[in-house]
Amino acid sequence: MIISVLLTLMALATVSIIVQRNLFSVVILFSIYSFLMATVLVALDAVDVGMTEASVGAGISTVLFLGVLYLTGAEEMKPLHRPFLPLAVALATGSALVYGSLGLPAFSDPQAPIHQHVAPRYIHDGPRETGVPNVVTAVLASYRGYDTLGEVTVVFTAGVGVIALMRARRRRRREEPK
């Protein structure tokens, strides 16, 4: 019930983001959307993911978007092309995804394959084997340690990429005038 209300509000936020041309309002709506998403995740008992969504999606991204907004204008320009081709692509992809989701097992079905594979072992043996009561931490840091190492490498690579881009830009500007 609460999830349906939240999802409706998220849909409303999405529509306002599309319609809205003032970028400051768009950033704030993004933040609202993220908070709603975080609340949905908490309602689904995924507290760890909800916390990440609230801190990254609603917190840091909003600050970064506002930082970018300070560099650019606050008003979105009128698009140069008619939006029909992108709209068609988006609709086709969206309907393909919806069609694909029809083949998924029912929501919170305990017989779904994902709950039958390794999850029972993690839940059953995780606390005994790792001594960590929070299954999410046990899976992330221990059972799926390789994946998390890859994830941290992705964050590292993203950071290095941003550093390289912004540095190069600054250096070029310093060389140009002289």
Next chain:
Amino acid sequence: MKGYLVLRVIAKMMIAFMLLFALYVQFHGDFGPGGGFQAGVISAAAIILYGIIYGLPAARRVIPEWLVETMVAAGVLLYALVGVAGMVLGGNYLDYFVLDADPVHGQERGIFWVEAGVFITVSGVMLKIFYLFAGRARGEEEPGA
């Protein structure tokens, strides 16, 4: 925002609690929700708030640029070295069981250091990106450039 007295005072009070909460999320991640990623973001957010209220130079004095850049790489390195430590002690890569005589303690030790690595890299990257964007905004005075 140097003229806003209320903001300055409230922010100064909040930042201590934000950092404390980040540490709680980091070290209580074994028992409650949270872990290195969330704690890294929260601690970076505390410093970003400081930077927004007191200005970028003040934030750069608290967490200097070289430290942030070192953090970006040091976290991944720490994580990878935990894996190497497992190999040195006779296990597989990222095998925590061999890190201590008691396998369960070994797991806890491994998870602790791995989470510390995640924390260091994530907070470093978040802060670095903020510094870069905020620094550009300050350096660019001419309009339309």
